[in-house]
Amino acid sequence: MFLLPKGSALFENLAVSKLKLPDVLSKLNNGSFTGYASFVFQSSTAILVFEAGKLVSVIVEGKNGMRESGFQALSSLAELMVTTGSGALNVYKLSKDLTMCIHALLEGETLCKAQDLKLIDINALLKKIKDDHMNGCLRIYTDEHSAMIFYKDGNPLGFFHDGASDIETSPAESQKIAGTPGAKIDLFSTKSADELMGTNLLEFTNVQKIWDTCVALHKSVIDKTNTERQERDRKVLSQQLAELEEAVKSIVGEYVGRVGRGIVDKEISENGGNSCLVDADRAEKFIKGVERAAKLLVSGTNIKLMMEKLTSTISLAKSEF
Amino acid sequence: MEKFIELLVQMNPFDLVQVVFWGLAGAISFYFSIGNARVWTSISIGFFLIFLSQAYGINPWGHYQKLTAYHHIVGTVAIMTITHGFLEYYVFCRTFEISGNKLIVYLSTLGILIAAGVFLLINPTPSPNTIRNMKMIENAIWVFLCIMNIELIRKIYSAIRDSDISKGFIAFGIVFVCIFMWRGADLYLQIFQWDQDWQDIITLMTEESTDIDEYMGRVEFSREVIRYAGVLSGVSVGGAFTYMYKLLK
Structure with missing residues (x-):
């Protein structure tokens, strides 16, 4: 120019x-x-x-x-x-x-x-x-x-x-x-x-119309980008939660046996899905539920070990989310 | 107290040993129910009630017919409570649902026992024949529910076989096999009217004859089964709870 x-x-x-x-x-x-x-x-x-x-x-x-x-x-x-x-x-x-x-x-x-x-x-x-x-x-x-x-x-x-x-x-x-x-x-x-x-x-x-069209177009582009980003974030979060859920099932299964996976499934379902694992209040309820059920199947010593492992895994995951 | 000691002296040593073992098993199971999860409460109370039902032999007021009848009702309530407990445990293994609380279990059992007491109080004094009928009904229920509990325990074991306490359920399975033999043999004698109660009834109250002499071999065998399986039941219950306590510690 x-x-x-x-x-x-x-x-x-x-x-x-x-x-x-x-x-x-x-x-x-x-x-x-x-x-x-x-x-x-x-x-x-x-x-x-x-x-x-x-x-x-x-x-x-x-x-x-x-x-x-x-x-x-x-x-x-x-x-x-x-x-x-x-x-x-x-x-x-x-x-x-x-x-x-x-x-x-x-x-x-x-x-x-x-x-x-x-x-x-x-x-x-x-x-x-x-x-x-x-x-x-x-x-x-x-x-x-x-x-x-x-x-x-x-x-x-x-x-x-x-x-x-x-x-x-x-x-x-x-x-x-x-x-x-x-x-x-x-x-x-x-x-x-x-x-x-x-x-x-x-x-x-009609400058006003040109401007409004550009603003609307830009907004739709931003909205689309945001939606795509949110979708991407949701997918990543969903994958991370699924990995955490699997880790929790492995820990409970290790101490409780194969019914342990069922106990985790039931507690996750009762606490609103696997997102409960990274929510402070719901994670506490989840852990208590697992402990209550495990008491019917596992010795006190093993429950203590399992709870320590479970709590540390969930705490670590919460800090990463 | 003197009457109580006199009763102990008069008792068949086998029956006395059996009552003592049931007493120990009852104490262990009741203690177990206090410190453990709610689902165990029904099972533990049920086994404790067996002791109460077996204690009529050492009850100084056992000659009161209503009290004897009450012992049999308590025995029936015992196996129903135990079955309820194992059924709840089985439901837990399938759905992982744990509902209710210990206090309700204690109060419900107490309520049923009080209702049974009221039932006996408002009805005529049961005759020896009525008491025998009650005992026979008790045995029939025991035999049926033992089979059901063995099946429930098999299913529970297959669901939790890789957990810490799965072997404890094998111990309970042995308990119910012993109880099945004990109660089954007793029921067998009652059905064919070879039991001692019936012999006493026909001797004292009727002119009826009995064919017991023709089948003395199987009667004696059944009586031996009742003795040994009875003692083994008490021993195995105490052992099963002690083993389970150790597994859950």
């Missing part, structure tokens, strides 16, 4: 996770805001350009260079805001003309793209811009640096280069980059600021 002039910052680094897209857009719309809002996420950046509160362009660009605009971009932005826990919102106020140039840069008509500066007559191009009273942006760049010249009615509005935070009046940096071997240019043009005022994405886009 291009570096853009910051103008006057209204908000910087607002946590996106606490914001709702319809509220943000409504606020900028109602405040007749002119400038742009940038949403910076780890994987993507979104730029929303406003002219007197009207949303004139939306761009979402991923780290891989993939771009989306318009309704698609609004949907992606809403999705990013809902699904991404991180992200920051910056809102910069710009002049009406500069905003028009930013729009040209983002969504204007591309007249030149990646043209080698050596291969074109730059003077003729600049003359054409002036003669055609062009509104737009000329971008000069190398692999390391870039600079932009914004035009209104063919006249330069200002100069902006990476490393600067705002528009400058001096063309020095632009000329320096233009003089670098391998420098290329892009030229974007757009309608006049007044004509742009006729466009407002907010008028034919």
Whole structure:
């Protein structure tokens, strides 16, 4: 994503996770805001350009260079805001003309793209811009640096280069980059600021519905994930409980004989299933029940040994759950 | 006291030894019932009641016919209580359910004995023939329930054969075999009217004759079985409870 002039910052680094897209857009719309809002996420950046509160362009660009605009971009932005826990919102106020140039840069008509500066007559191009009273942006760049010249009615509005935070009046940096071997240019043009005022994405886009759909979708994904996790946890717990039950049966069976397994089954059933083995109160009832039944079958000495083994196994298992 | 000593002197030594052994067995079984699980209470009380039923021989007031009849009723209650206990133990082995409490067992048994006493008090004094009938009914119930208990013990043993106390049930099985022979032989004599009670009745009260002389061999054999199996029953009960106590310790 291009570096853009910051103008006057209204908000910087607002946590996106606490914001709702319809509220943000409504606020900028109602405040007749002119400038742009940038949403910076780890994987993507979104730029929303406003002219007197009207949303004139939306761009979402991923780290891989993939771009989306318009309704698609609004949907992606809403999705990013809902699904991404991180992200920051910056809102910069710009002049009406500069905003028009930013729009040209983002969504204007591309007249030149990646043209080698050596291969074109730059003077003729600049003359054409002036003669055609062009509104737009000329971008000069190398692999390391870039600079932009914004035009209104063919006249330069200002100069902006990476490393600067705002528009400058001096063309020095632009000329320096233009003089670098391998420098290329892009030229974007757009309608006049007044004509742009006729466009407002907010008028034919139901942002609230896009947002609600994303929230609902995200909730369903989270619910599904939670359900799957709970199911997985339940399975793991169920397996652990089954292993513990088997261990308990082996201990009781070792001292009481094969009826011991039946006694354990009966006590587990009476205490609400094998989860009783890891519940303090129910485990105590279970142990007492087993002891009571074992007294009819096992000597006092063996009962004592069995109870010690049983208690320590259940206590150890409880600490692990 | 003098009368009691006189009774002891007059008693057949075999009967005296038998009463003494039943006394020991009764004491051991009663002691066993105090310190052990509820299911053992019925069994222990039942064996203790056998002693009470056998003690009529040394009872100074044994010549009271109602008291003699009462001894036989106690004997009947004894085997029914024992059977109830083994039945509960068998149910436990199949379902692992243990219900009730010791106090209810004690009170229920006491209630039945009191009801039996009231039954005798409100009815006419039983004649020797009636007492003999009671004794015969007691023996019939004993014989039937001994067979049932042997079967219950077999099933209990097969269910718990790998537990500590399984061999204790073999001891109880031996006890019931001894009791079956003892009571069975007595019942045999009663059914064919070769028992001493009947001989006394026909000598003193009726003109009836008896064929006992024709079968004296089997009568004598049965009498010997009654003596030895009776003593062995008492000894085996005491031994079985002592063995069970050792296994459960």
